[in-house]
Amino acid sequence: MRFEEILDDIGGFSKFQFLLLSILCLPRAILPLHFLLHNFISATPPHHCSLRILDSRNESVWSSGPETLASWLPYQDDGSFSSCRVYSNPQTRNLSQDNRTVICPDGWTYDKSQFSSTTSSEVKLD
Template identity: 40%
Template sequence: MKFEDLLEELDGFGTFQKLLVFLSFIGRVSLPCHFLLNNYIGAIPPHHCRLGSGDSNLTQEQRRIINIPRQEDGTFTSCHMFSEPQLHLLKNESNISVVSVVECQNGWTYDNSTFISTLATEVQSTPDIP
């Protein structure tokens, strides 16, 4: 006896089977939304080390210049800072001798112009300091 014959003898594809198929489609319709959600909440916006309260005579941009090293393309590094402020950088001197760089000590400051809230900005923990 074939499966089709057995199914026909048991009254075929009935209400219960139709209900099961319908219930399985509910999860399948919402599943793509869950996959796409990570594209938005999983983004890591531009960020740099959070600066301490430091010198109040300097603007935020000046404090960033003396505390955070730049990459080759001119942007600030994301996860490193100078171990001590480099005040000579305010005079536009590109003469940087060997300067010690450390990982961020106080966490990060994120640019919220594109994304207001992401996983990276919500779970904003400081690096593990031994």
């Protein structure tokens, strides 16, 4: 006896099989949306160490000039500012690389011009 014959003997494709198929297909339709959500909320926007002196003046690191940033943030090899290190004492006149750097003691400041809120900017990992 074949499976199709057994299925015909017990009543064929009925409401129960249709309900079971519907319940199994529902997660398959929603699961791709869950995977795509990560693409939209998990971007890491440009960030730098939070600078206490600018925060106390209610200025943004992003609105201050590169001269102000150069006195607080060291340069990387590619010429951009470091996003994970800050000078232990701010450079004022001598912009040499001899000053000691430390890992961000006060957390990070994120650029909110492109993304207003992302997972990496909302979760405080400092």
